[in-house]
Amino acid sequence: MIKIAVDLMGGDNAPDIVVEGIKQLLDKDPEVEILLFGDEKHAFQHDRVTFQHCTEVITMEDEPVRSIRRKKDASMVRMAEAVKYGEADACVSAGNTGALMSAGLFIVGRLPGVERPALALTLPTVDDKGFILLDMGANADAKPEHLAQYALMGSIYAKSIRKISNPTVGLLNIGTEDKKGNALTRETFKLLSDQDNINFKGNVESKALLMSAADVVVTDGFTGNMVLKTLEGTATSIFKMLKQELTKNMKNKLAAGVLNKDLQGIKGKMDYAEYGGAVLFGLNGIVIKAHGSSDARAFYNALRQAKESVKEGVVEAMRKEVSHD
Known part of the structure; x- marks a missing residue:
């Protein structure tokens, strides 16, 4: 089973399109579990969804590095930590691009050899x-x-x-x-x-x-x-x-x-x-940025992309190739 951590609160149309995108993935793919981070008032029940309540949100206006360092209980930060600590195989957010890149760099971390x-x-x-x-x-x-x-x-x-x-x-x-x-x-x-x-x-x-x-x-x-x-x-x-x-x-x-x-x-x-979201290459885990204005279909495609990236061993392949570059 592949576990994907998801930022429920990120994006212009969150949380509704995030929830709908997740439901579409779960309906079509029995190999995926979701670790969902956000405000508990938006939680929903599913046997392959684990919800983690977060008290903070990183907004589109937040300064990227400062928000990652100061908002420790933000849904985006907790999501990235799930990948860092091996609780999830990949993570997806439609939130602040700069903050997600900072989370990827400072929390998930770079692969050895990637400058x-x-x-x-x-x-x-x-x-x-x-x-x-x-x-x-x-x-x-x-x-x-x-x-x-x-x-x-x-x-x-x-x-x-x-x-x-x-x-x-x-x-x-x-x-x-x-x-x-x-x-x-x-x-x-x-x-x-x-x-x-x-x-x-x-x-x-x-x-x-x-x-x-x-x-x-x-x-x-x-x-x-x-x-x-x-x-x-x-x-x-x-x-x-x-x-x-x-x-x-x-x-x-x-x-x-x-x-x-x-x-x-x-x-x-x-x-x-249609192809999914943007991928942060060179990290020690799969981090995908869905478009900020994603609808449910676009977010579903980003989730599907995360799953395929894990399944095909993209990070492992990059670790092997780049370390010998």
Whole structure:
């Protein structure tokens, strides 16, 4: 049985969507137990749920490191401690991203040999294959050695969870030529070219990301976070413009009625919540960040992702590979 610790109180729509997501997982997967941390007034009965009352909550406005250190009875802190002490195999929260990264780093701890953990997210592509982008913001600055480790950890995850036998790795850059970029990307290119434990295909441009430029794409956290928010904003803007155009007159409204199912399908393809949450790579346990505005389906996918990561031994594989990197 795989045990997942869950922060009931984290996220814009908590606790309702957290409870619903948990119930969906329990209904579909008999191999999972839930260790749930939060306010007892939201507790519910299930033979595979153990509830732990917490008196504090880390909010989206809290300063990450300070809140982890001072709010010892917060649901997020208690959840991370469950992984640290072996009471749970993985943990999931939709709460404050910075606080969860701090909890992962200072409570769960880094794997030996990992210089800096990275936040990784699987994003959609036109061909439905998807790709892993990291770092998404765990570290705004990075050294070439950090990006080389990101490439290795991303490859391990792609093999274990995405079942890609020999995943390609791309380095996000302003051009595909070998000498392109700044000092960071040029030096990283050299390091990745010399690594025989990854399938490095070279530089990739941001315009090619959704066209399956590579199975794993690495960059620094500042750039990765900018890319994610640009993709989110672009997708939202496009569908907003489509809605405005398709509702401005009766003819367009009739066309919208005919195309509605197809448009919803396209919108679903652009929703990265289908792949689960963001994973903190390089920690001594599975820590997954569900999107702050997750609905029940998105939170269910994050829980399912946590279970699969445990089942496939992702942390053990990273421990073995990175310690010999």
